[in-house]
Amino acid sequence: MDTPGPQEARTEVAGLDDILGGGLERGRSYLLEGSPGTGKTTIALQFLLAGAAADERCLYITLSETDDELRATATSHGWSLDGINVYELVPPESLLDEEQQQSLLYSSDLELGETTKRIFEAFEMAKPSRVVLDSLSEIRLLAQSSLRYRRQILALKHYFAKSGATVLMLDDLTTDALDKTVHSVAHGVVRLEELAPEYGAERRRLRVIKYRGRRFRGGFHDFTIKTGGVRVFPRLVSSEHRADFKRDLLTTHLPEFNDLLGGGVERGSSVLILGPAGTGKSVLSLTFIQNAIARGERAAMFVFDEELGLLLERAQGLGIDLQRMRDSGSLVLEQVDAAELSPGEFSSRVRHCVEEIGARTVLLDSLNGYQAAMPGEQALILHMHELLQYLNRQGATTFLTVAQHGLVGDMRAPVDITYLADTVILLRYFEALGRVRRAISVVKKRTGAHEDTIREYRITGDGVTLGSPLTNFQGILRGVPELVGKDGLLKDAGK
Numbered sequence: 001m002d003t004p005g006p007q008e009a010r011t012e013v014a015g016l017d018d019i020l021g022g023g024l025e026r027g028r029s030y031l032l033e034g035s036p037g038t039g040k041t042t043i044a045l046q047f048l049l050a051g052a053a054a055d056e057r058c059l060y061i062t063l064s065e066t067d068d069e070l071r072a073t074a075t076s077h078g079w080s081l082d083g084i085n086v087y088e089l090v091p092p093e094s095l096l097d098e099e100q101q102q103s104l105l106y107s108s109d110l111e112l113g114e115t116t117k118r119i120f121e122a123f124e125m126a127k128p129s130r131v132v133l134d135s136l137s138e139i140r141l142l143a144q145s146s147l148r149y150r151r152q153i154l155a156l157k158h159y160f161a162k163s164g165a166t167v168l169m170l171d172d173l174t175t176d177a178l179d180k181t182v183h184s185v186a187h188g189v190v191r192l193e194e195l196a197p198e199y200g201a202e203r204r205r206l207r208v209i210k211y212r213g214r215r216f217r218g219g220f221h222d223f224t225i226k227t228g229g230v231r232v233f234p235r236l237v238s239s240e241h242r243a244d245f246k247r248d249l250l251t252t253h254l255p256e257f258n259d260l261l262g263g264g265v266e267r268g269s270s271v272l273i274l275g276p277a278g279t280g281k282s283v284l285s286l287t288f289i290q291n292a293i294a295r296g297e298r299a300a301m302f303v304f305d306e307e308l309g310l311l312l313e314r315a316q317g318l319g320i321d322l323q324r325m326r327d328s329g330s331l332v333l334e335q336v337d338a339a340e341l342s343p344g345e346f347s348s349r350v351r352h353c354v355e356e357i358g359a360r361t362v363l364l365d366s367l368n369g370y371q372a373a374m375p376g377e378q379a380l381i382l383h384m385h386e387l388l389q390y391l392n393r394q395g396a397t398t399f400l401t402v403a404q405h406g407l408v409g410d411m412r413a414p415v416d417i418t419y420l421a422d423t424v425i426l427l428r429y430f431e432a433l434g435r436v437r438r439a440i441s442v443v444k445k446r447t448g449a450h451e452d453t454i455r456e457y458r459i460t461g462d463g464v465t466l467g468s469p470l471t472n473f474q475g476i477l478r479g480v481p482e483l484v485g486k487d488g489l490l491k492d493a494g495k
């Protein structure tokens with residue numbers, strides 16, 4: 001037997017050890033359950049590969065997959081099973097021969113006893129520190145009754161425990177899904193789930209159901225299976241992430257805009273830009289990105305709704321060279337496919353930009369697309385609350401855009417997060433003197449005073465231009481303004 005190692009046997013599955021509080025306590029038996037295709041075998045192989053890399057003896061006992069199938073799975077991820085003992089447990093030939101079948105004694109009695117005996121023999125030959133038993137469904141079928149099954153699992157558990165081996169038992173839930181026998185016997189239980197949305201790729205998530213004597217990260221955690229193995233995205237808990245930073249005031253290159261914002265936007269706060277389609281929400285948010293990079297900071301943009309090539313070309317036409325910012329390393333610009341990305345993976349990408357790359361300004365364009373990334377999810381507000389709180393506590397200034405339904409009059413947003421944002425900027429269309437114009441106002445600023453006026457703004461080849469407060473109009477936010485004095489509108493170029 002190998003010399004006992006550290007207290008935890010790490011799985012080296014990205015994110016999983018964090019959820020488990022460091023890994024699996026050595027010398028215990030654990031249950032990894034889930035329907036076929038949820039990733040049990042992949043996680044089990046990663047668990048053994050981590051042991052082999054630490055010079056531990058590892059044993060994979062398979063009752064359901066062949067040795068060739070296991071090695072094919074490993075090859076698909078670029079792994080080699082050298083250093084891992086694979087024991088393929090197949091029924092003995094005498095039990096496959098109809099002439100040798102017992103008539104007075106149930107064959108299941110012989111099969112179960114023979115199976116257990118051969119498991120023990122394989123263990124004694126390998127003397128491993130880490131064991132994977134795949135799968136319990138086969139043993140459950142041989143046992144035929146819940147009582148015999150429980151006794152068999154207890155026997156296996158005590159046998160492995162005496163030798164100090166860390167055991168990962170797999171269960172594909174193909175028999176009686178309501179049988180919780182192993183739950184009470186195992187030291188820890190992890191369940192894998194696969195969800196199939198009406199459109200888009202399947203979503204996978206896991207949950208630690210129990211872990212005796214250990215504080216773990218509860219709830220569901222998204223995970224993916226890609227070449228290279230399983231990657232788990234621990235659920236974001238904002239209270240666990242705090243950083244010291246100075247809440248200085250961030251200004252733009254537009255004096256009128258700074259006046260409207262009460263001097264600027266505080267670092268480590270969130271800004272919601274709200275308005276109907278075409279009012280310039282993305283363009284206005286690009287102004288903040290441009291100014292952040294001009295200050296020598298790094299920024300990150302996550303674009304849900306617009307194709308990157310079109311965005312780069314459109315920004316270039318406004319005098320904002322996003323490609324140059326990207327090439328210099330100042331800007332991380334990512335296209336997010338709402339149909340392929342889970343909320344957990346998205347949060348992980350944002351965290352990477354903030355913690356690894358050092359982004360101090362983050363733009364999500366738009367929240368409508370982020371909502372589409374969670375079909376059937378009812379927890380958008382909770383996701384956004386944790387994400388915004390995390391970014392605020394890291395000293396990152398966050399900008400979100402939300403497209404409202406409609407163009408003028410009574411407009412509604414698909415989700416109301418105005419109470420979560422520290423600052424809310426409202427964009428509107430209004431009609432004046434036979435033309436459709438745009439108006440901007442700040443309706444909320446949690447961190448200080450702001451201008452309570454409404455200003456007209458215009459988008460040109462030079463970017464955004466703001467005018468003076470529209471003091472001679474009323475009803476602008478309703479889209480049906482009334483002129484009560486000299487208009488004070490922005491004049492056309494050349495007039």
